[in-house]
Amino acid sequence: MEEQEPAGTSAEALTASPGEHLWSRRFGGALDQLAEDVALDPQGNLLVVGRFSGSLVLDGLVLTSAGGADVFAVKINAGGVPLWARRFGGAADEGATLAAVDDQGEVVIHVVGSQPVDFGGGPVETASAALIKLDATGSHVWSRSLGAVATALAVDGTSHVLVAGTYTELADLGLGPMPAFGSDIFVARLDAGGTTLSSWRFGAEGNQVARALAADSAGNVVLAGDFNPRIFLGGEDLYALGSRSAFLAKLDAGGFHVWSQMLPSDSWYNSSVNALAVDGADNIVATGWDGGGGASGRALSVFKVAPGGAVLWSRFYWGTPVEPGDTVGSWPGRSIGTDAEGNVVVATDPTGINPPSGLTIDLGGGPLPFGALLLKLDSSGNHVWSRSWARTSRPELAVAPGGRVFVGGSFTGTLDCGGWPLTSAGGADMFLAKLAP
Numbered sequence: 001m002e003e004q005e006p007a008g009t010s011a012e013a014l015t016a017s018p019g020e021h022l023w024s025r026r027f028g029g030a031l032d033q034l035a036e037d038v039a040l041d042p043q044g045n046l047l048v049v050g051r052f053s054g055s056l057v058l059d060g061l062v063l064t065s066a067g068g069a070d071v072f073a074v075k076i077n078a079g080g081v082p083l084w085a086r087r088f089g090g091a092a093d094e095g096a097t098l099a100a101v102d103d104q105g106e107v108v109i110h111v112v113g114s115q116p117v118d119f120g121g122g123p124v125e126t127a128s129a130a131l132i133k134l135d136a137t138g139s140h141v142w143s144r145s146l147g148a149v150a151t152a153l154a155v156d157g158t159s160h161v162l163v164a165g166t167y168t169e170l171a172d173l174g175l176g177p178m179p180a181f182g183s184d185i186f187v188a189r190l191d192a193g194g195t196t197l198s199s200w201r202f203g204a205e206g207n208q209v210a211r212a213l214a215a216d217s218a219g220n221v222v223l224a225g226d227f228n229p230r231i232f233l234g235g236e237d238l239y240a241l242g243s244r245s246a247f248l249a250k251l252d253a254g255g256f257h258v259w260s261q262m263l264p265s266d267s268w269y270n271s272s273v274n275a276l277a278v279d280g281a282d283n284i285v286a287t288g289w290d291g292g293g294g295a296s297g298r299a300l301s302v303f304k305v306a307p308g309g310a311v312l313w314s315r316f317y318w319g320t321p322v323e324p325g326d327t328v329g330s331w332p333g334r335s336i337g338t339d340a341e342g343n344v345v346v347a348t349d350p351t352g353i354n355p356p357s358g359l360t361i362d363l364g365g366g367p368l369p370f371g372a373l374l375l376k377l378d379s380s381g382n383h384v385w386s387r388s389w390a391r392t393s394r395p396e397l398a399v400a401p402g403g404r405v406f407v408g409g410s411f412t413g414t415l416d417c418g419g420w421p422l423t424s425a426g427g428a429d430m431f432l433a434k435l436a437p
Helices: 010-015
Strands: 021-027 033-040 046-052 055-058 061-064 070-076 082-088 095-101 107-112 130-134 140-145 150-155 161-172 177-190 196-202 206-215 221-231 245-251 257-262 271-278 284-290 297-305 311-317 333-338 344-348 360-362 367-369 372-377 383-389 393-399 405-411 429-435
Touching (some): 021 055, 046 405, 061 070, 061 082, 070 107, 107 150, 130 161, 206 284, 221 284, 245 284, 245 297, 271 297, 271 333, 297 333, 297 372, 372 405
Parallel strands (some): 033 095, 070 095, 150 206, 177 206, 245 271, 333 393
Antiparallel strands (some): 021 429, 055 061, 070 082, 107 130, 130 140, 150 161, 206 221, 221 245, 221 271, 245 257, 284 297, 297 311, 333 344, 344 372, 360 367
8 A cells, every 4th residue: 555645734834834744742651661663644644663661651541550660652643643552561771773664554663671571462572673564553463472573574565574683693583593693783574464584694704783673575585784794685785984884775675695795985085874765766765974083973874776786876964163173063864764756754863972162063954053953955966955853862763754753762851852842751752753844
């Protein structure tokens, strides 16, 4: 089923300026409520997953954790109203880290914990990660132990589930143990019922890290991350330049190599890819960071790659230091999405450094202060609009076909998304925002 724009929102696009705030909401309680991933369903509803402690208040819906941190999954309509909410967990800590939605509106959720949890089909071990599938109403479909912690999750056009991650020693994803040689990458394909169809290992000596995964219209798997000093993905060996290099690869539905390459770097020194997406023409867009040949900071990087692997364009955005020799800041791309016209929207995660006051970055629309960045580029890589928000935690975005942008994450203190300031209730709270195309 083709994803459709939700009814009743067309007036927003007609009256709002590009990138304008449409609504923003805070959900939380006295303790921490952390949104970790977001995804849109075919009706334009937003699925949000994460972890929370204490109580999570969602208008008239209230979830209460069983002891430590618990998993939450919430469906929000296009107007920001919660439709349903689910909690999973036991006395220990559990959290949802990834989510993907299929064409029927069913959501697959990746969970990490420390003890067995009953998600609705009996106890499932979570220490080596678990997967849950819920239907469009939030009811349990299936749940299973995964066998290794994933860092990327996707669903293809046939509702097959794709997972990727990094492991050491052994991983058993359902077809028997796979030994690792150092730190290696795993990729697995599950059918719509959660049964493992195939699993693959990619690696070499040193460290190979999977950070992003997607499927194209033909069921091919697109995989990205970084490695050092070497990685073998089925074609020619790739050798890192510097302490790590970004890679991008395409595998067919059976896991066989189609092409693989290192992505361009502003310096060919240190780089990585954190997120990718596939547009309607099967072009690949990716975002991450570039180390700049040892410069004090990291640039935001954005790429567009043709289905056959040719790099169509690349963009690198560096901060402007307050004084010569100061840090240029760290602006790694965290999340990326595309709309029906091939426009690209990127969110950055600015956490991890304490920048000097006055640090700015120009994404093409003028200097922006340090913070979580939102950047929209057209299909040719030209600037459309850009925004900077106060520092948030792990912002994730989803882009509807018509271009509306949904952003989810967590914050403490006060956050102004462009409408009215949101204030956390105590610890970290979840926020959601919707922006015009």
